Amino acid sequence: MPESPAAPAARPSPSDPVALSAEDGKLVVLARGARARVGAVEGAAVRDQDGRTYAAASVTLPSLAITALQLAVASAAAAGASRLEAAVVVTEASTLDGAGHAAVRDLSADAPVHLAAPDGTVLGTVTG
Template identity: 80%
Template structure:
């Protein structure tokens, strides 16, 4: 998440919920994607068929994309038509607007879990 991206209204995570095993797996995948390349953030999504897609943020001279945008793009490119859930691991305390919008492009109601780098759940965005 870049600091310049504003979180949309209501995108501050609600209190930390108890995660299902499947959603906890998304946090683990997001942490791994982030750590593998030393990225600012990592993200993972699960589609309607239970397939998961993990990604790290990318910052190149000609391309900047958040981890959540890239995870959603990977799912869409693989034919996903709906997301069941998403997770972002970041040092920020809010969800970035671009990642939030990418998830909502495919799923209006998928929970987006926001976690700290150590995996602690900071909260969940439901809107």
């Protein structure tokens, strides 16, 4: 299968971690847990239109590489989600990966994507 070009990495705008809603704070906890459970580079969690949550870790295999955010979005879509309310990525990177951002935008044009450090500190939010 030919590779599709990845969207450019999105830079989050600075955000105050206290400004997260309780529901978005839960996503940070889920994403941190997914990352830590398997020692992955990144973890992610999303919440769909019904309030269901999906968490995932990045996967790198010889025949498959998928970001944590792509996998969380794919899990939501496979479960029937038609819209996302919010997403979180926990990573050491300072930018949101373009492929994960594009996956979120496939289901929601305006869901906030929070970027958090491994300790849970929110570094910023991408809203567009």
